[in-house]
Amino acid sequence: MTTVTPTAPTPSEAKQSPAEAGSKRRSSARRRSTPLTIAMLAVLAYFLLPLFWLLIASTKSTQDLFNSFGLWFSHAPQLLSNIEATFTQDDGVYGRWLLNTVLYAGVSALGAALLAAAAGYGFAKYRFRGHGAAFNLVLGAIMIPTTALAIPTYLLFAKAGLVNTPWAVILPSLISPFGLYLMRIYAEDAVPDSLIEAARMDGAGEFRIFTTIALRLLAPGLVTVVLFTLVATWNNYFLPLIMLNDPNLYPITVGLSSWAAQAQNGGAGASSDMLALVVTGSLISIIPLVLAFLLLQRYWQSGLATGGVKQ
Amino acid sequence: MATTTTAARTKVPPRRRQVGTAGVLFIAPFMALFLLLFLAPLGYAAYLSLFQEKLIGGSTFVGLDNYTTALKDPQLLKGIGRVALFFVIQVPVMLLLALCFALALDSGLLRLARVIRLGIFVPYAVPSVIATLMWGYLYGPDFGPFAQISHDLHLPAPHFLSGSWMLGSLANIVTWEFVGYNMIILYAALRTIPGELYEAAAMDGAGAWRIAWSIKLPALRPALTLTLLFSVIGSFQLFNEPSLLMKVAPDVIDSSYTANLYAYSVAFISQQTNYAATVSFILGLVIVIVSYAFLLTANRRRTA
Numbered sequence: 001m002t003t004v005t006p007t008a009p010t011p012s013e014a015k016q017s018p019a020e021a022g023s024k025r026r027s028s029a030r031r032r033s034t035p036l037t038i039a040m041l042a043v044l045a046y047f048l049l050p051l052f053w054l055l056i057a058s059t060k061s062t063q064d065l066f067n068s069f070g071l072w073f074s075h076a077p078q079l080l081s082n083i084e085a086t087f088t089q090d091d092g093v094y095g096r097w098l099l100n101t102v103l104y105a106g107v108s109a110l111g112a113a114l115l116a117a118a119a120g121y122g123f124a125k126y127r128f129r130g131h132g133a134a135f136n137l138v139l140g141a142i143m144i145p146t147t148a149l150a151i152p153t154y155l156l157f158a159k160a161g162l163v164n165t166p167w168a169v170i171l172p173s174l175i176s177p178f179g180l181y182l183m184r185i186y187a188e189d190a191v192p193d194s195l196i197e198a199a200r201m202d203g204a205g206e207f208r209i210f211t212t213i214a215l216r217l218l219a220p221g222l223v224t225v226v227l228f229t230l231v232a233t234w235n236n237y238f239l240p241l242i243m244l245n246d247p248n249l250y251p252i253t254v255g256l257s258s259w260a261a262q263a264q265n266g267g268a269g270a271s272s273d274m275l276a277l278v279v280t281g282s283l284i285s286i287i288p289l290v291l292a293f294l295l296l297q298r299y300w301q302s303g304l305a306t307g308g309v310k311q
Numbered sequence: 312m313a314t315t316t317t318a319a320r321t322k323v324p325p326r327r328r329q330v331g332t333a334g335v336l337f338i339a340p341f342m343a344l345f346l347l348l349f350l351a352p353l354g355y356a357a358y359l360s361l362f363q364e365k366l367i368g369g370s371t372f373v374g375l376d377n378y379t380t381a382l383k384d385p386q387l388l389k390g391i392g393r394v395a396l397f398f399v400i401q402v403p404v405m406l407l408l409a410l411c412f413a414l415a416l417d418s419g420l421l422r423l424a425r426v427i428r429l430g431i432f433v434p435y436a437v438p439s440v441i442a443t444l445m446w447g448y449l450y451g452p453d454f455g456p457f458a459q460i461s462h463d464l465h466l467p468a469p470h471f472l473s474g475s476w477m478l479g480s481l482a483n484i485v486t487w488e489f490v491g492y493n494m495i496i497l498y499a500a501l502r503t504i505p506g507e508l509y510e511a512a513a514m515d516g517a518g519a520w521r522i523a524w525s526i527k528l529p530a531l532r533p534a535l536t537l538t539l540l541f542s543v544i545g546s547f548q549l550f551n552e553p554s555l556l557m558k559v560a561p562d563v564i565d566s567s568y569t570a571n572l573y574a575y576s577v578a579f580i581s582q583q584t585n586y587a588a589t590v591s592f593i594l595g596l597v598i599v600i601v602s603y604a605f606l607l608t609a610n611r612r613r614t615a
Contacts, residue, residue, distance in 0.1 A: 070456035119341035126334020148595035152356035206333035235438035
């Protein structure tokens, strides 16, 4: 198998100096293909169309949603009043949903990444009894679908009195077998054995070596696992749907789908303003994750390369 | 550095043991939660699936009765059949598109490559609930732009939410959500192929297609296996998209439209705990078997 050194960023991701990037662009400029670029821009349009629609739709009243052309502004754009209405509906429950989502996803993602990093490092750098068996057990679990687990987990949590608490959503999200797999192969390359040996010689304990040296070297892999578990928990619908029945505990996905159901039951729709709130609420809720991906793209893209190349 | 390692090696025996213990401590928190949150629910589901709630006598052990019922349950079989059909059609289309996009991005022939790459990936950051709501409105006959445009052109509007279109409409949503994610995994793998390989191939007179076929595709095999594995898991537990579109098209999507919807409705609507555990267990088993089958064929082809 091809081996990669994750610490060395892949060519496109490397922070090139402007001059370097410029000369690269110049040398290959004559090879750029216009038909291919146009085809890919058409592809891009398909992927951005729903988001464009959402942006336009958030500026409309429910009535205008029905009465004006979907892909362009109506005569009376009202984005700000839609945003205000979204945050004030039902005593500001939308803000609560956002906070809940941040809490559930944040705690789950950080916790899952740390657990995976420690365990991945443990599997990569130490040998102990049951090493292979334990790792294979976890690896096999990548194949177990979370939703098939969710119903039994619900039944167990119901016995333990954990249902309808934040823990019911956070606890199952703390275990990411794929995160562990990614961290193990990442740690194998990113943390040199010689460095660990040197630190041991200097009298550092194993735990100290991990927290002060290894974690720093594992950072790009860690960012990748944080981001992908963040997306998984931020976007999770099935688990909170079955675990929670108090609207004050809902994350954004369950909350918005309950609003969408109300808007649906509102019949013709034009009478109630629920539909505009669902649309505006959807727009607001996707902004944080999209921003996170844009800001951190350098890290997660190089981190992902590891998982896809090795096996 | 070399001297320190040899020095370390001389006093290994007492250290080794201590070091091994440290390794166990690093994995202990993960493994403890893994046992509690992965294996315990699985075991509990297996246990529950062997019992039945009877009106008289409460919970009784029935052996594999629930399984024989489930394997003859037309609703479960219909749900599994439908996701299998979905998988067979949607996944190849999605992965082929992801592969084409990744190769196009990697070819260096594109202008605006960064913008295109991120733009295709962005839907992955959109929750499937919101993706489904958006597409649901776009598909809609009232104010969906497709219906509006057809209306303006005096053409019949496409019935995206009708029985014959629904599976395709769902496939479109899932494809929209995940092409970019798969593309990024494949693209990241492509970027790690050393440039010398291309130079050597070009010297031997290989063209762009030949390089893609003989160098890039073989190098992508592990990444393709990974994306395929995730797609198996994803398709067979399809829930969010159909459950949300069910509210828009209740006469097309029923509570057993997909296997997972059925598991949910058995557990939470008809509240048959034991049978729900059986259905989840069978669904999990189907996914594991299909995944293993793919991994085995992928491995066999590699060693052959």
